Amino acid sequence: MSLAIFDLDNTLLNGDSDHAWGEFLCDKGLVDAEQYRRANDYFYQQYKAGTLDIYEFLEFALKPLSEHEPERLEELHREFMETKVAPMMLDKAATLLQKHRAQGDFLLIITATNRFVTAPIATALGVDATLATDPEQIDGRYTGKIAGTPCFQSGKVERLQTWLEQTGHSMENSYFYSDSINDKPLMELVDNPIAVDPDALLEQTAKERGWPIISLR
Template sequence: MGREAAAPRDLRARSVLAGSASAAAAEVEAALAPTDATAAAFFDVDNTLMQGASIYHLARGLHERDLFTTRQIVSAAWQQTWFRVAGSEDPDHVAQARASALAFIAGHRATELEQIVEDVFDEHMAHRIWPGTRALAQQHLDHGQRVWLVTAAPVEIARVVASRLGLTGALGTVAEQRDGVYTGRLVGEMLHGESKAEAVRELARTEGLDLARCSAYSDSANDLPMLSLVGQPCAINPDRRLRRHARAHGWLVRDYRTGRKLAGTGVKVALVGAAGGATYRVVRDLVRSNQGRDGS
C-alpha cells in the first residue's frame, strides 16, 4: 500500500519539477514588449499549431543526416504516438515515452541540435503550420498580448518554431545537459498533462499574468489541465474527448482540417486520426524508402 500511495506523489513532484524547469528555461524576445501585460495566449504545437508531430519531423531530419536509423524512428514513433493518443499515466508507458524522446538527442551537443532544428523547420515544418491557428496567434500579438508555445517536444524545437513565427517564447520538455552535451536524462518529466499546467502557472507567476484573462489552445484532452487554468480556453482540431468536453463547457471550438472524420476505433485510427495522418505518413515513407539501407 505504501508503494501505491507514493506513486501519485512522485508523479506530482516530477510534474512540478518539469513545469518549473520549463518556465525557467523560457526565453523572451526583448523586442516583443506587450502593451497588455497581464494577458497572454498559450498554444500547444502538435496538431494544434502544426500538422503532425514536431518530434517526428526532427527524427526525419536526424535520419537524413545519418544520425538516426529507420528502426529507431519506427520504435520511437510508436512509443510517442501511444503516449499522445492514450494519455497514459501508467509508469511503464511513461518510462517508454521518456526513453524514446531522449533517444533523439542523447549524446548530441546542444548547439548541434539547435542548428539541425533550424534546418528541419525550413525543410519539414514551415509548410505544415495551420494558417487558421497562426492567424489566432497573430490576433493576440496584435492586441499587445504575449504568445507562448507549450509542448511536450524538446524546448529546443519549441524555441525555433516560436522564433520563426515571431511569437514571444516557448515552454517545452527540458533535457539535462552536461558541458553542452545532452546526458539522456530529463529534468523532471515530459511536459505533458499536469506538467504543462504547472509550467503555465509558474510562468504566470513570474511574468505577472492574470490567468483569468489568458487564453489557451490545444487539440488534445491530455491538455485539459492547461486549458482549464485560463479564462478563454479553445479546442483546435480537437480529439473526440476534448470536443465533448468543450461543447459541454461552452468553450470555443475551431477545426481547420478538411475531409477528416473522427470516427472509428483501433490502432490505425489512433495513428492516422488522433495522432495525425502526417505523422503516420512520415514513418511509412521512411520505412519504404530506406528498407535495406541500415539493416532495418
C-alpha cells in the same frame, strides 16, 4: 494585457514536431530506422490516446540528442525546419497569433515537446515566450535526461504556475488553444479554453463543457 496560451503540435502546426523529428532522424540514417520508427509510432499512438508514460517516452526521445555535438544538432535542426516544419506551418495559425498580438495579448506557447525541437519553431512563429520540456545539459551537451518537470498534462499547469509566479503575469481573461485531451487540466484553468481541430476525446469534452471548437486547417 491578457495571456494567450497555445499548444504547438497539431494546434499551431499541422502535424506533430516531436514525431516529425523522429521521422527526420530515420530519414537521415542517424538511428536504426525500422526500430526507431516503430517505437516513435508506438509512443505517438499512446500520446493521442491520452495514455503516454512521459518519462518512458523522454528516455527514448532525448537519447539521440546526447549522441551528437551541439553544433551538429543545430545544423540538423536547420534542415529539419526546412524539410519537416515549414510544410506544417498554417496561415490561419499565423492569423490567429496576429489577432492576439494586435489585441496587446502576451503570446505563450506551452508544449510537451522538448525545447531543443520547439524553441526555433516558437521563434519562427514570433511568440513572446515558450514553456517546453527541458532536456538536461551539462557543459553544453545534452545528457539524454530531462531537467525539471516535463511540460505534459498536469505538468503544464505546474510549469505555468511557476512561470506566473516568476513573471507576475495574470490569468485574468486568459486563453488556451489546444487539440489534445492531454491538455484538459490546463483548459480547465483558463477563462477561455478553445479546442482547435480537436482529437475525439477533446471534441467530446468541449461539446459537453460548451467550449468553442475551431479549425486552423
